[in-house]
Amino acid sequence: QSVLTQPPSVSAAPGQKVTISCSGSSSNIGDNFVSWYQQLPGTAPKLLIYDNAKGPSGIPDRFSGSKSGTSATLGITGLQTGDEADYYCGTWDNSLSAWVFGGGTKLTVL
């Protein structure tokens, strides 16, 4: 079981919007910043969002992040078939002294 909880899968039609949740606790999300990663099939993960809501250069602003309390959310607007991937949230856990990932969410663009 992952320390951070994500839905196993989400789906939406091209052009639509989807959100992916990431739930944690006071020792991780509640006290630290969250980052999000996209993993396209057969490739290494790629940074999408850091510090809860900042996008690295080169990441389209269709991708957004937010945090409230012990939960974080990744939003993707204007869905494209190329967005089909696994998405992971992550942060540091103060109690475990360890980095923790969510279990991952598979996005299907119908």
Add this chain to the structure above:
Amino acid sequence: QVQLVESGGGVVQPGRSLRLSCAASGFTFTHYAMHWVRQAPGKGLEWVAVISYDGNTKYYADSVKGQFTISRDNSKTTLFLQMDSLRPEDTAVYYCARASLGAKVAYFDYWGQGTLVTVSS
């Protein structure tokens, strides 16, 4: 450009050891903490270990504590993962990742392509 290139993976029998390397280039290696992250076939990402920029501080996942050792050679800009007493459940693609410091917590801004470790008799 930042490059992280892992090597050292392969097929190994249970109980044996393996050492992974991650050659870093394109950035000042001594300025960054480095991590290992693994992914078992068909599974999610699992964090393995982190080492500080100077090698003095290390943290491990409970699942590998006492079994794996992370280290670095700053003169050769290379990160290592020594894996001992390997078990079938250690079978995974192992990624090295650079950690950039954010507002409070680091995040992984660059990843290697991964190296596959298969533990099987």
